[in-house]
Amino acid sequence: MFEAISVRLGQIFKRLRGRGKLTERNIEEALREIRLALLEADVNYKVVKKFIAGVRERAVGKAVLKSLAPGQQVVKVVHEELTRTMGSGDEPIKMTSPGPTLVMLVGLQGGGKTTTCAKLGWYLKSKGHRPLLVATDTRRPAAKRQLTILGEEQGLPAFIQGEDPIDILQGAMREAGSKGFDAVLVDTAGRLHIDEELMEELKEMKRVFQPGEILLVADAMTGQDAVNIAERFEEALGIDGVILTKLDSDARGGAALSLRAVTGKPIKFIGVGEKLDALETFHPERIASRILGMGDVLTLVEKAERLIDEERARELEKKILKETFTLEDFLLQIEAIKRLGSVQEILALTPAFSSWKGLPPSDEHLNRTEAIIRSMTKEERTNPDILNGSRRTRIAKGSGTTLEEVNRLLKQFGQVKRMIREMHRGGKRFPWSMNLRKGGLI
Numbered sequence: 505m506f507e508a509i510s511v512r513l514g515q516i517f518k519r520l521r522g523r524g525k526l527t528e529r530n531i532e533e534a535l536r537e538i539r540l541a542l543l544e545a546d547v548n549y550k551v552v553k554k555f556i557a558g559v560r561e562r563a564v565g566k567a568v569l570k571s572l573a574p575g576q577q578v579v580k581v582v583h584e585e586l587t588r589t590m591g592s593g594d595e596p597i598k599m600t601s602p603g604p605t606l607v608m609l610v611g612l613q614g615g616g617k618t619t620t621c622a623k624l625g626w627y628l629k630s631k632g633h634r635p636l637l638v639a640t641d642t643r644r645p646a647a648k649r650q651l652t653i654l655g656e657e658q659g660l661p662a663f664i665q666g667e668d669p670i671d672i673l674q675g676a677m678r679e680a681g682s683k684g685f686d687a688v689l690v691d692t693a694g695r696l697h698i699d700e701e702l703m704e705e706l707k708e709m710k711r712v713f714q715p716g717e718i719l720l721v722a723d724a725m726t727g728q729d730a731v732n733i734a735e736r737f738e739e740a741l742g743i744d745g746v747i748l749t750k751l752d753s754d755a756r757g758g759a760a761l762s763l764r765a766v767t768g769k770p771i772k773f774i775g776v777g778e779k780l781d782a783l784e785t786f787h788p789e790r791i792a793s794r795i796l797g798m799g800d801v802l803t804l805v806e807k808a809e810r811l812i813d814e815e816r817a818r819e820l821e822k823k824i825l826k827e828t829f830t831l832e833d834f835l836l837q838i839e840a841i842k843r844l845g846s847v848q849e850i851l852a853l854t855p856a857f858s859s860w861k862g863l864p865p866s867d868e869h870l871n872r873t874e875a876i877i878r879s880m881t882k883e884e885r886t887n888p889d890i891l892n893g894s895r896r897t898r899i900a901k902g903s904g905t906t907l908e909e910v911n912r913l914l915k916q917f918g919q920v921k922r923m924i925r926e927m928h929r930g931g932k933r934f935p936w937s938m939n940l941r942k943g944g945l946i
């Protein structure tokens with residue numbers, strides 16, 4: 505997801521960063537390119553206009569131009585503006601009390617309502633709730649069965665008895681009351697187009713049951729159509745938020761980037777695959793990081809936190825601050841990274857490594873790096889300055905690598921250390937560097 509825009513913005517920023525000093529003209533040029541990249545990603549043109557104006561206002565200021573790393577500062581501004589455009593992270597589902605919490609999923613045909621209903625059930629169940637799925641799509645004969653089967657996969661019951669939607673939902677609410685379900689998730693019928701009949705049916709359900717949340721389920725791949733549909737549903741029915749599906753197949757991301765700004769409605773979840781666990785809560789800041797190639801560090805950190813204990817992370821943080829980060833620590837980091845799962849995936853998510861030129865992020869390379877460090881004595885790992893020519897040759901032999909590789913690693917290590925220090929100078933406003941440190945990943 506967001507591959508296209510991510511690549512484009514990456515190129516623009518690389519050029520900016522490569523410049524060192526920036527003039528207003530450089531920034532204007534970059535803004536023009538960013539504007540084009542956003543339009544190509546199918547972002548609503550009004551949103552693009554406002555976005556560019558926001559970035560310009562903040563990036564052309566003297567403080568940015570005079571800062572140590574103006575390119576980096578511009579990226580930071582763009583990151584913050586992207587986050588703002590997509591809105592703040594809302595509470596995904598407000599649980600009503602007394603319950604049950606009624607959530608209605610609405611939308612056009614094929615948007616992913618039925619799948620999402622089951623996914624949402626899975627999500628709430630994993631949070632300790634007891635959801636009941638309800639099939640009110642009486643039009644499509646297979647609809648009830650589809651929901652029942654999806655629910656069964658996860659041990660989620662589906663309520664399907666009744667002839668018309670109101671009738672079915674009444675039964676479901678009774679069932680929830682008597683059996684202690686605290687969330688009732690309603691799958692509704694879809695239509696090819698928004699029509700009177702569909703809206704009347706949904707309005708009637710809304711009037712009778714007063715759901716806590718009415719969520720529009722929309723297909724991200726339809727781009728601005730998804731945004732238009734959200735506007736129409738908001739006008740006709742009133743919605744509380746949007747679940748954007750099929751983001752895994754949407755390289756452009758126009759809907760995700762425009763929806764909040766155009767409709768004022770938050771994106772609450774994103775669907776990122778066909779499996780039931782492929783539903784994520786929507787975090788604008790994380791998405792912005794993903795788009796800007798900063799890596800979805802928060803997600804990574806969450807993953808890392810399960811493996812790297814806080815204590816050690818703090819210790820490491822102290823070392824980095826005191827600039828006593830050694831190859832020994834680096835080796836521990838490599839081990840931690842390897843424990844996290846696919847190295848490819850992790851490195852792609854980790855900005856420090858993705859900008860680490862000369863080391864393609866592959867398991868093979870990481871293994872070689874590890875072998876090199878393992879061939880050093882403890883003293884050498886702690887104090888790489890003593891690594892003269894003969895020691896380096898010995899290490900290359902011992903690790904089955906070449907002198908060139910050993911030299912490259914030592915050079916890169918120096919770069920990483922420098923980068924860490926730069927991040928620190930950037931201060932707390934670099935959320936990703938903070939989080940990287942928190943996760944103890946570099």
Ligand SMILES: Nc1nc2c(ncn2[C@@H]2O[C@H](COP(=O)(O)OP(=O)(O)OP(=O)(O)O)[C@@H](O)[C@H]2O)c(=O)[nH]1
Nearest residue numbers: 613614615616617618619694749750775776777778
């Ligand atoms: N790749 C991907 N596919 C999805 C996602 N969400 C749903 N799908 C697929 O989209 C197709 C349609 O999904 P449904 O849940 O049946 O859509 P619906 O809105 O209930 O459709 P109708 O009931 O006909 O209105 C199915 O093949 C789903 O597997 C997603 O996030 N990613």
Ligand SMILES: [Mg+2]
Nearest residue numbers: 617618641647
């Ligand atoms: Mg359906």
